[in-house]
Amino acid sequence: MKLKSLITTIILLILALLLAFYIKNNLSDFSSLSLVSPYLIIFLIILFIFNYFILGLLTKYLISPLNVKIGFFESFQIAVVTGFYNLITPFRGGMAARAVYLKKKHDFSYSDFFASLSASYVIMFFIAGLIGLITSYFIYMKTGEFNIIIFFVFLITFLGMISIIIFSPRLPKTRSSFINKFINVVNGWTLIKNNKKIILVISILTLIQTFVSALSGYLSFHVFGIEISFIEALFLTSIGTISIIIAVTPANLGIGEAIGVFSALTLGITPAQSLTVAVLGRAISFITLFIMGPVFSYKLIHHKPTKP
Numbered sequence: 025m026k027l028k029s030l031i032t033t034i035i036l037l038i039l040a041l042l043l044a045f046y047i048k049n050n051l052s053d054f055s056s057l058s059l060v061s062p063y064l065i066i067f068l069i070i071l072f073i074f075n076y077f078i079l080g081l082l083t084k085y086l087i088s089p090l091n092v093k094i095g096f097f098e099s100f101q102i103a104v105v106t107g108f109y110n111l112i113t114p115f116r117g118g119m120a121a122r123a124v125y126l127k128k129k130h131d132f133s134y135s136d137f138f139a140s141l142s143a144s145y146v147i148m149f150f151i152a153g154l155i156g157l158i159t160s161y162f163i164y165m166k167t168g169e170f171n172i173i174i175f176f177v178f179l180i181t182f183l184g185m186i187s188i189i190i191f192s193p194r195l196p197k198t199r200s201s202f203i204n205k206f207i208n209v210v211n212g213w214t215l216i217k218n219n220k221k222i223i224l225v226i227s228i229l230t231l232i233q234t235f236v237s238a239l240s241g242y243l244s245f246h247v248f249g250i251e252i253s254f255i256e257a258l259f260l261t262s263i264g265t266i267s268i269i270i271a272v273t274p275a276n277l278g279i280g281e282a283i284g285v286f287s288a289l290t291l292g293i294t295p296a297q298s299l300t301v302a303v304l305g306r307a308i309s310f311i312t313l314f315i316m317g318p319v320f321s322y323k324l325i326h327h328k329p330t331k332p
Contacts, residue, residue, distance in 0.1 A: 060249030065308070068247075071240045072308055078233045079103035083122070085226060086140040089219045092132045098327065101320040102126075108317025111310065129329050143216040144226060146188055148265060151230050153182030156262035162255050163291070171290040174263060181266050188213055237261045244301045245293075256291050263287045 080099035087094070094102070102122055110118035119141065126132035156178030164170045192214045195207045216222065235258075242257035267283045288298035 059247060061247050064243045064247045065304070068240055068243055068304075068308055069312060071236055071243070072312055075233060075236050075240070076100060076103045076107060078229055078236065079106075082144060082226060082229050082233075085222055085229070086144055086216075087126070087132060087136070089216065089222050090132070090136045090140065092126065092130045094130065094329075098324075101324055104313065104316050104320050105324060107309070108313045108321065111313050111317070125324060129324075129327060139216055143213050143223075144230070146185055146213045147223070147226050148230050149181050150185035150189065151227070151234060152262045152265040153178050153180075153185060155234060155258055156266070157182055159255050159259035159262065163259060166255075167292075169290050169292070171287075174287060174290060177266060178262065189217070192217055234258070234261060234265070237264075240305070241301075244304055245297070247304060248297070248300060250293065250297050250301070252291065252293070259291070260284065260287055 077100050080096070080101075080103035083102055084094055084096065084099040102125065105125070106118035106122045108118065109121040123134055123137045126137055127134060157175075160170070160175055160178060194214060197204050197207060238254060238257040238261040241260055242252060242254050245252040245257070264284060264287075284302055285295045285298045289295070
């Protein structure tokens with residue numbers, strides 16, 4: 025077994041054991057929750073699929089300056105397949121699947137792919153950090169609740185991304201593959217930063233995606249009758265976005281939930297409540313992606329791009 029797979033397996037086992045231990049000792053907290061508004065699940069599925077349309081558009085516009093043209097529906101299928109493989113492989117393996125597809129079908133080089141991907145990460149983390157700081161302020165003004173750790177995560181993310189955007193340094197690689205991930209993001213940004221139109225489009229699409237994800241979070245809590253404001257949903261979405269940095273398990277399984285529980289405590293949401301909502305989100309993503317993912321994988325494998 026490769027080292028990365030071993031690490032992933034160990035982390036998943038530890039998280040699973042901790043979850044089982046917590047549920048066993050807090051079963052009454054879970055049993056007190058019930059589906060208050062189950063009809064909202066339909067809207068959650070629609071929002072989930074719509075979110076992948078946005079992700080598809082992000083891919084479409086990111087690679088367009090590099091002379092690669094893909095159709096709207098093709099971009100949607102690529103986004104879904106990426107999500108599907110992220111779901112079943114560790115370390116966001118869906119990104120590798122997307123890179124291979126674009127290389128084989130559109131002759132899109134791996135270096136250009138990672139440059140475009142890096143640019144999207146810079147914008148995504150910048151927006152997440154900024155929204156996180158803004159929502160932290162509003163939550164503090166409204167409730168007096170303040171988590172210094174989460175605040176500094178938002179602040180460091182925001183300052184780090186704004187530094188990359190302003191100074192755009194070129195950094196040398198190191199011997200650490202983990203550190204090199206951050207270096208690739210920094211260096212990738214410099215290759216696409218001068219296309220102001222694309223940067224604007226990507227920023228708008230990322231904002232829309234953030235608000236759609238926040239709306240999904242807002243509705244998910246209300247499915248169980250848990251009151252949460254949209255500002256608080258934006259707060260949780262922002263910290264969830266930043267948690268992608270440490271996504272070493274398939275679809276960030278377990279790690280995303282742990283960070284979500286810790287963040288939700290700031291809002292007075294119990295671990296049982298946040299875990300129940302997380303399970304609902306996982307169920308929707310698993311069912312939807314396992315239905316669409318294999319179908320779209322087959323279609324993309326047999327897809328014949330139109331030559332310009």
